[in-house]
Amino acid sequence: MGDKKYSEKDLAINGGEKSIRKFEGKGKPKIGVEEFLELAETWGYGAKAREKIRRIIENEDVPSPHLARYYNPRRSKVKELEEYAQKLFGARYALAVNSGTSALNCAYVACGIGPGDEVIVPGYTFFATAAEVVAARAIPVIAEVDDSLTIDPRDVEKKITPRTKAIVPVHMVGNCCDMDAIMEIAKKHKLFVIEDNAQSCGGKYEGRFLGTIGDMGCFSLSTYKITGGGEGGMVLTNDEWLYTRAQSQHDTAACWRPDRYAKERRPGELFCGQNYRMSELEGSVILVQLKKTEAQAKRFNRNMRRVLSLVKKFEKVVPRRSNDILGDVGYSLIFFAKDRELAGKLADALEAEGVPAGARGTRSARDWHIYAYWEHILERKTPTPEGCPFTCPYYKGKLPDYSADMCPNTLDYVDRALYISIDQWWSAEDCKNVAKAINKVFSVYC
Ligand SMILES: Cc1ncc(COP(=O)(O)O)c(C=O)c1O
Structure with missing residues (x-):
């Protein structure tokens, strides 16, 4: 075919002429203008605004962004978020x-929670708190909440067994748990305390941030x-080992530690985990969100206390007890009515007055925040038929008597609760008017 005969010295690797110096086809960024404009649409910007944005950015020579946190050639927003949170x-x-x-x-996996262990969770929390105990193949033990709508330390103490490994206080609807009591119980019985602070970001207990x-x-x-942002989460700890294990669980294939490819420094560092990494898109949004947290919590708390201080005392309704009113995030002002019928009536009347309010009242709607609806646990449902962890041979205890009425106090409190949504942007005058409307309704029915 007349092809040139090459010898080893013709190879570029040996100093010969390089076959390809440049490609004619010009690459386009993998993620570029179209993806950015799709984001703008997600934000809700209309077609005209998006067209303007397109005209401005189209001719900028911007390389494809790296939307994953690791090996990011730019400063990672997720890393910045973590540093800001710290x-x-x-x-x-x-x-x-x-x-x-x-x-x-x-957090559960980091603490070594697994087969044979029990973990105490409150009966009023989003289901995930309890579900992840089962996902870690341990047994959730459901405890009562008290008149703060957070886990009742007295019931926690009653439910401790030799198999208890951790307590999970959940700071519900802006309000902290009785952390002094919980920490004392944990210390006495050598238990882990894992705070679920999903609902009270920015809240405090005796001056300390919840979650720390x-x-x-x-x-x-x-x-x-x-x-x-859209979907995101965060784990905080002061313990390097727990952090390392949480990191291994959140990104099993990458095994980030000080040295990604190193052999484990001590047993329990390397194990098969998941991929729970946050993307740079979420990181950017949540970083900005977190920067607003402190000021936001102050505004909510101020307005909640403004309203509360103006509500008079009534016979048939009392405010929820707070474990630290100054640390309450304050986006919800909660009262307990004498009974569930009254709670429902008050919520309807307040709504009619223009006060954002809600209550379960007599509505028996299914709600994943109330243990009585956690049939996945009550009926020991599992993704595979052998029933692990409820049938686990490593579990040497007697399974809790799961039933829909096992925590009567919890059901009583959630049924009688009346939630009034507080707006951080209300003026002092708005708060006065809200309190006036509450007094008007309470004075008629309570
Ligand atoms: C108390 C509590 N724990 C855990 C979660 C789970 O959080 P996510 O929905 O981000 O998975 C929630 C969410 O509503 C929650 O309220």
Whole structure:
């Protein structure tokens, strides 16, 4: 065919002429203008605004962004978020993950919770708190909440057995748990304390940020939370080993530690985990969100206390007890009515007055925040038929008597609760008017 005959010395690797100096086809960024404009649409910008943005950015020579946290040639937003969280909350380690559920999963696994263990969770919390105990193949033990709507330390103490490994206080609806009591019980029985702070980001207990008091603190930073993007979460701890294990669980294939490819420094460092990494898109949004947290919590708390201080005393309704009113995030002002019928009536009447309010009242709607609806646990449902962890041979105890009425106090409190949503942007006058409307309704029915 007349092809030139080459010898070894013709190879570029040996100093010969290089075959390809340049390609004619010009590459386009993998992620470019179209993806950016799709984001703008997600934000809600209309077609005209998007066209303007396109015209401005189209001719900029911007390379494809790296939307993953690791090996990012730019400064990673997720890393920046973690550093900001460490500083803001005063925690030695912060690990960003992709949800509050995965934060709990990482914390449980980091603490070594597994087959044979029991973990005490409250009967009023989002289901994920308990579900992740089962996902870690341990047994959830459901405890009562008290008149603060957070876990009742007296019931926790009653439910401790030789198999108890951890307590999970959940700071519900902005309000902290009785952390002094919980920490004392944990110390006495040598238990881990894993705070579920999905609902109270920015809240405090006796001046300390929630999520930094126990061994580990878990946050949800999703769209439904006062601080959050779309889906996100965070784990805080002061313990290097717990952080390392949480990190291994959140990104099993990468095995990030000080040295990614090193052999494990001690047993329990390398194991098969998950991929719960947060993306740079979420990281960017949540970083900005977290920067707003402190000021936001102050505004909510101020307005909640403004309203509360103006509500008169009534016979048939009392405010929820707070374990630290100054640390309550304050986005919800909660009262307990004498009975569930009254709670429902008050909520309807307040709504009619223009006050955002809600109550379960007599509505028996299914709600994943109330243990009585956790049939996955009550009926020991598992993804495979052998029933692990409920049938686990490593579990030497007697399974809790799961039933829909096992925590009567919890059911009583959630049925009688009346929730009034507080707006951080209300003026002093708005708060006065809200309190006036509450007094009007309470004075008629209570
Ligand atoms: C108390 C509590 N724990 C855990 C979670 C789970 O968080 P995520 O939805 O981000 O997985 C939530 C979310 O609503 C929650 O309220």
